[in-house]
Amino acid sequence: MEPPHAARRPRRPPQCCSRSSLTTAPPLGKTGMKQGSFVVLALYEVHMASAALMIDGIVVAATHEERFTRHKNEMGFPVHAARYCLQAAGVSPSEVDVVAILNHHFDQNGVANLLFKRMSRYSREDWLEENEKFWKPTLMEGRNVGRSYFHLMGGWSRVASDHHYDLSALNVDAAPDALAAVFNAMRRDAVRRLLDIPPERVRFLPHYMCHHHHAYYSGPLRGSGVAVIHAEGDGGEYNQAVSLPTPQGLRIVAGTRLFNLGRLYQWMTLMLGMSPYGHEYKVMGLAPYANDKEQARSLKVFERYFKTDTARMVIEFDQRPADMFYTFRDQLQTHRFDGIAGALQQVTEDRLVEWLAAVVAQTGCRKLAYGGGVAMNVKANLRLAALPEVERLFVPLSPADESNVFGAAYWLTEEHFLATGRAPDTIPALPHAYWGPDYTIAEARAALAAMDLSGFEVSENPEIDHIAALLAEGCVVGRCLGREEFGQRALGNRSILAHPGLPGTVDKINHQIKHRDFWMPFAPTILAECAGDYLDNPNGLDAPFMTIGFATTASGAQALSQALHPADRSARPQILEQQANPAYHALLTAFRARTGIGALLNTSFNLHGEPIVSSPADALRVFRLTELDAVWIEGHLVRRKRGA
Structure with a gap:
């Protein structure tokens, strides 16, 4: 292999x-x-x-x-x-x-x-x-x-x-x-x-301006009532800025290169024993577990360094640290890890909330398109989307640098x-996220031919209803079909899928398949027609790319229990319209017909620390190295033989 x-x-x-x-x-x-x-x-x-x-x-x-x-x-x-x-x-x-x-x-x-x-x-x-x-x-x-x-x-x-x-x-x-x-x-x-x-x-x-053009043109918001914003670690001339659409195109109206909350998040990730430029999402996932007392203690360290200049629509230093690693490491040596994570998330959210309120007040625009690496923070985006000043918030596909x-x-x-x-x-x-390579059924057959199939059974041309039945029974299935999605988050075509409400699913995927950190939540793909039942989304925000967090309703917390953050029951959903991915939508529809739940647990199809799978050979390799119940590739379903 x-x-x-x-x-x-x-x-x-x-x-x-x-x-x-x-x-x-x-x-x-x-x-x-x-x-x-x-x-x-x-x-x-x-x-x-x-x-x-x-x-x-x-x-x-x-x-x-x-x-x-x-x-x-x-x-x-x-x-x-x-x-x-x-x-x-x-x-x-x-x-x-x-x-x-x-x-x-x-x-x-x-x-x-x-x-x-x-x-x-x-x-x-x-x-x-x-x-x-x-x-x-x-x-x-x-x-x-x-x-x-x-x-x-x-x-x-x-x-x-x-x-x-x-x-x-x-x-x-x-x-x-x-x-x-x-x-x-x-x-x-x-x-x-x-x-x-x-x-x-x-x-x-220039790097920074590309964030603005992606956030604006890839989304549904257009015209004079829209402000475009971005925040990141290092963007060149600006690492945080505000632009407005004009007859001559997007134009920057405010900005700074001294926005350093993104850099702070990177270096605190390292201080907490994880890798910068890769594990910031783990710190975000850890934050809701923080003890209130410990979080408040660490927050006092972070808060004094950052302020929001509402008139200039920027977040900058209030007290400038000598650096973004040692200055904070030295002050936080006796602080608990959960308190640090919670405080880091809180100071990020609090300053961003102040910033967005200032942008709305200064520009008069209540519709916002938001890009840049900091926009990957779905927990902060949950608070931003809920601001009464904000009528619409759009966060584009994978808003970090790759996009x-x-x-x-x-x-x-x-x-x-x-x-x-x-x-x-x-x-x-x-219109969707699926812009990457596909493969032919001949390539799928070749990958199977190269695999030792002892201990496995292969079915040809499986029906969608059969896959839905396996998921309803509690099987965890890897789906590698169609063109790859772009970005850091799997959106159905290179995904591991499971029942979102079956107790024990999280432990099974974490321990037997993904080998990931215990505190990290999974995410749901939700049929658009069911999103109102599960999510608290009064403004009807678009969330096709898993870039905004939402609070859940009582029925959502129950139906999607395995696909929510365990600490606060929030969701990072992919809200799926039929036209975005008809085949994936059909699978969710079949699962709903069997279970009454219009959603699936969705996590990226990969081993921890590796890229998302691309080819059928990649998918079969992950299948062999884990305890996935089945893998679905073009024209074939591969399952472990019972008792094997």
């Missing part, structure tokens, strides 16, 4: 991935594009490197490099993801009008981050070592140990071999401007060498529409 980190070539996209099947316009020409179509290929190289392809404002394909290399949160030039997007769209390199690359330049630490694949490959020990060798002497002690951690953390001996850049001309110790220019030339060269697209078609874009490939493509399409006399607000909202 395929090992977890084996690289593989992109699969040939199936017929359903052709451009003509994903747009409403009739196909013209050999690639199915209308004459004069504007084609953007967007690339992101840092945390969870990704690619997306957009034609005239319509997303055609998008995926992540990790799904091919099998390294979680993969970094580097996303060559496999980019090639997939071109193949899936049927677009030749010559037909790409512009290649948008996120981050218009990198400094020495930025280059080191990429070449080390730091956010993907560092251990917790590495993060602590880097802090001790570079950040502590630089920020806390005022000692000069160099401009970067590059040499201190191993230099060239640590550079990954699979970043895809030609580094022959790189001098990492060059002056900052020279280093940025040379490395950008290498990025352009990677586009030429690996994708066969002329380097003059490359445009480097900036959508934002970059939307930004350049907005620019193109304005230049050609078209209204950018006619760009349609993102």
